[in-house]
Amino acid sequence: MKILHTGDWHLGKKLHETEFEEDHKLFFEELFNIIVNNSIDVLVVSGDIFDFSNPPRSAEKLYYSFLLKLKDTCCKNIIITAGNHDGIQSLEAPKEILKLLNVDIIGTLTDSYNDQVIEINDNKGNLKFIVAAVPFLRDKDLLKVNEGRTYHDRTEEVRQGIINHYSELAEQITHKYGKDVPILATGHLFVAGVEEKSDAVRDIQVGNLAGIKSSSFPERFGYIALGHIHRQQKLQGHSNMWYCGSPLPLSFTEKNYEHSVLVTTLNSEGVFEQPKKITIPTYRKLITINDSLQNVLSELRSLDNEKHNNYLIEAIITQENSDLDIPYQMSKISEELKYIKLVKYRTNITGKKELRKEDVPDLDEFTPDIIFNSLIRSENIEEEQIEIIKDLFKKAEELSNQESAE
Incomplete structure (x- = not known):
């Protein structure tokens, strides 16, 4: 069986008032084609479906239309878990209806571990593997009432709570199904040692201080499908643990990231193979220009042609002295541009002097x-x-x- 791992869609996202709706439409078209052309059996989405808890109607429409479109394809199992950006109520509200489309939504923890256990069967009804569908674990789910505890105590309690949850879930599944049934686990969290420079990623779980080691996850999980970090990467310390990364560049710090989805195969021996990366085309290129005001203006005019249609530009004006003319010139050039868009600019004045003590x-x-x-x-x-x-x-x-x- 083939499983596609994706996440961090952030539907409804804006980049300094620039909408990504068209980008997400094209992404869903590409994702649909990947699913059909690669005969994907299971789609796993590891959190942050939406960019905020109350997404715009246009984002919800795009989301539901995509799920409906998958109904008559080879993909008979869709598992969606919540991320820290998602609103639990809005994500889970239609879960019973979406169940009719073979979509399982897991937004939060309940009193029963069984609500996070999803059986994946083949066309003949034979059990092939289990998905341990763990959503974003919020601090309130992990912290106990304990007056007078220190910040360090809170951090350790959250960290240990995450470890305990995954360990207990692995034990529960093994006890019920046996030790030979493969398990794919999901997660939306910060793992210590990851590489990430994106400014679009919020700190979670006590400011990321509660990040746990990848070696803390049970090896009973044959594949761990993680979301939250926007740079796609494999983690050391576990045999098959991956962040899928965001399918689109969601900030200028992500402009050079590799944007793709991951496809793992459950082979005949019941082992999840190392995933294959399938590249998602970047529909709008993000560019950063860092130079003096005059050189920035010149570069913007040079880029402004049909060849660079829909380029999004971040300008950093670096020069020794400040210039009162900068806001006017940047506003003026923004109105002149026809093909590219100046999304934001900032100044970097290098000639700052230190204040003397006597001053x-x-x-x-x-x-x-x-x-x-x-x-x-x-x-x-x-x-x-x-x-x-x-x-x-x-x-x-x-x-x-x-x-x-x-």
């Missing part, structure tokens, strides 16, 4: 003027611009005083 007044001497003038002296700002800035500050201060008097 800093005593705390009881601080006034808005002193603070402002100290800030001005810490920047390499040209003299003619300093007077403009001071004048604007004085006007703002006057307006503030007028409002306070009223």
Whole structure:
């Protein structure tokens, strides 16, 4: 049997007000073709289906349309577990209806381990393997009431709670089905030692401090399908443990990631093979330009042609001195661009000076003027611009005083 492992879709995602709906539509078309062309039997989605707990209607429509489209294909089992971005109620609300489409939704822990145990049978009804469908384990599910405990105690309790949950689940399945039935486990969590630089990934489970070692997971699991980390990677310390990664670049820090889905095969010996990567095409290229203002403007105009249609650009303006003209020029160029889109820009002024100790007044001497003038002296700002800035500050201060008097 073939199992496709994916996750971290983040439907409804926006990148600085730029929507990804069209990207997700194209991704689902590609995913559908992969499932059909590779005769996928089981689809496993390891969390973060949506980008936030109350997704827009357009994102939900895209999600349900895709699941409905799979109904008459070779993929007869779909297992979806919640991630930290997903709203439990919104994800689980249609679970009984989706069950009619062979879709199992696991949004949260219940009192019974059986609710996380899903049997996968072949076309003749023979049991082939078990999915230990574990959703994102929230701190409230793992922490006990214990007044006076330290932050370190909380972290250790969460970490041990995760380890205990997977160990107990493995034991429960083995006790019920025997030691020879293969198990595929899911998870949406942070594992210590992973490689990740994305700024689109939120810290979870006590700020990621409760990340556990991959060797802490039971070897009874033949394949561990993880979500949460957007860079696809295999983890050391377990024979077959993978983060599937996000299928789309969801931030500029992910622009050079490998975006694909993973396909593992349960062979005739009951072993999950090392997965094969199937690349997902990047429909919109994310580019970062880092240069002086004039060079950034020049590069943007150079890229703005039909060949680069739908490129998303992040501009970093790096120069020694600040420039009051930057906001105006960047706003102006954004309106001029026809084919590419300037999503965001930021400045990196390299000529900052350290404040001297003698320049800093005593705390009881601080006034808005002193603070402002100290800030001005810490920047390499040209003299003619300093007077403009001071004048604007004085006007703002006057307006503030007028409002306070009223």
